[in-house]
Amino acid sequence: MTQLNITIDLEELKAKVENSSLESPVKASLTLILNSLMEKERDEYINALSHERTNDRKGYRNGYYERQLVTGAGSLKLNVPRTRDGAFSPSAFKRYERYDQALVLSMMEMVINGVSTRKVSKIVEELCGKKVSKSFVSEITKSLDPIVNEWKNRPLNAYYFSYIYVDAMYIKVREDNKVVSKAVYIACGVNEKGYREIIGIQIDYKESTEAWSKFFEHLKSRGIQSPKMIISDAHAGLVRAIEESFLGTSWQRCVVHYLRNMTDTMPKKKLIEAREDLKAIFRTSRLTHARELKDKFINNYQDTKSLQKVIEKLDIGFEDAMQFHSQKAKYHKHLRTTNMLERVNREIRRRERVISIFPNDQSAIRTIGSVLMDIDEDWEKKQYFKGFDEVE
Numbered sequence: 014m015t016q017l018n019i020t021i022d023l024e025e026l027k028a029k030v031e032n033s034s035l036e037s038p039v040k041a042s043l044t045l046i047l048n049s050l051m052e053k054e055r056d057e058y059i060n061a062l063s064h065e066r067t068n069d070r071k072g073y074r075n076g077y078y079e080r081q082l083v084t085g086a087g088s089l090k091l092n093v094p095r096t097r098d099g100a101f102s103p104s105a106f107k108r109y110e111r112y113d114q115a116l117v118l119s120m121m122e123m124v125i126n127g128v129s130t131r132k133v134s135k136i137v138e139e140l141c142g143k144k145v146s147k148s149f150v151s152e153i154t155k156s157l158d159p160i161v162n163e164w165k166n167r168p169l170n171a172y173y174f175s176y177i178y179v180d181a182m183y184i185k186v187r188e189d190n191k192v193v194s195k196a197v198y199i200a201c202g203v204n205e206k207g208y209r210e211i212i213g214i215q216i217d218y219k220e221s222t223e224a225w226s227k228f229f230e231h232l233k234s235r236g237i238q239s240p241k242m243i244i245s246d247a248h249a250g251l252v253r254a255i256e257e258s259f260l261g262t263s264w265q266r267c268v269v270h271y272l273r274n275m276t277d278t279m280p281k282k283k284l285i286e287a288r289e290d291l292k293a294i295f296r297t298s299r300l301t302h303a304r305e306l307k308d309k310f311i312n313n314y315q316d317t318k319s320l321q322k323v324i325e326k327l328d329i330g331f332e333d334a335m336q337f338h339s340q341k342a343k344y345h346k347h348l349r350t351t352n353m354l355e356r357v358n359r360e361i362r363r364r365e366r367v368i369s370i371f372p373n374d375q376s377a378i379r380t381i382g383s384v385l386m387d388i389d390e391d392w393e394k395k396q397y398f399k400g401f402d403e404v405e
Contacts, residue, residue: 076095
């Protein structure tokens with residue numbers, strides 16, 4: 014085969030291009046050179062020049078196809094040679110694949126961080142000169158599915174989770190040409206080393222005993238054992254599911270939700286002193302003192318008509334809201350409320366507002382799961398219960 018003589022050091026040129034800012038004339042020159050390089054590589058692959066007759070020929074040319082190559086300065090439009098056997102692949106693209114990968118990763122990151130697909134496609138076009146559709150951005154983000162699903166279903170038997178926090182939030186999802194409301198169940202655990210983990214996410218139609226039980230069974234199938242305590246609000250279906258799924262586990266009613274539930278029944282502008290007396294019950298660090306304040310509140314206001322609902326709720330739910338006192342005092346601030354999960358929900362909601370309506374359940378799992386994975390990674394860096402592994 015006749016040899017081509019190219020005096021330009023193409024490898025050096027490509028290396029410089031990767032780190033340079035290219036203007037249009039230079040980009041045009043680079044396009045010409047890269048096209049020539051790919052043509053040379055095809056000649057070598059076939060082992061024959063164009064129209065050359067030789068016994069050593071290994072294949073035949075089959076025209077070209079157009080492909081864009083994204084670089085740091087913009088997009089190059091190249092004519093990629095083809096062979097009839099379809100096996101030829103020019104090496105020029107391998108040097109630049111990381112630009113395509115970086116672009117894909119950037120698009121995925123933008124979507125997960127709450128940038129709409131419309132804005133993503135516009136940003137990519139402005140930065141790279143490469144136009145991408147909203148549907149293309151959506152398809153790209155689907156590559157997250159196996160990663161999120163693997164994390165979502167990972168084994169949980171490496172540690173014992175002493176405390177588990179559970180909550181549900183509602184999202185809108187398209188289903189059968191209509192928009193429906195669905196519940197997203199989320200569970201966080203504190204393991205035997207005192208570190209937090211997101212241990213569960215599931216989507217269902219509504220909060221019910223059956224749905225929560227199914228969620229808990231999923232956690233148990235991955236290795237979760239009955240914890241010392243589960244912290245949640247007082248949704249009836251959730252509380253029943255906890256009782257049935259985790260025998261011997263204490264249920265801690267979120268104090269913040271409980272207080273809000275009681276104060277919402279009180280007059281807005283009157284009984285300011287009664288409101289402060291009620292809050293004082295839950296501020297004390299000693300259980301015996303809390304019981305004294307509770308009995309005092311009931312005695313002082315038992316004849317006040319507008320406080321009868323508050324007294325009834327206080328009498329019925331008090332012990333469930335005081336379960337955190339059975340644990341070490343230095344952990345009380347973490348165990349008395351679901352504030353930790355409330356912050357997680359706010360972070361999810363910040364992204365979810367951009368999407369507004371998820372096209373399907375998997376799309377919701379993909380987005381919310383990715384957010385939870387980021388939070389989970391941050392949690393690995395900081396012990397939540399200080400010195401927990403030393404004393405437990």
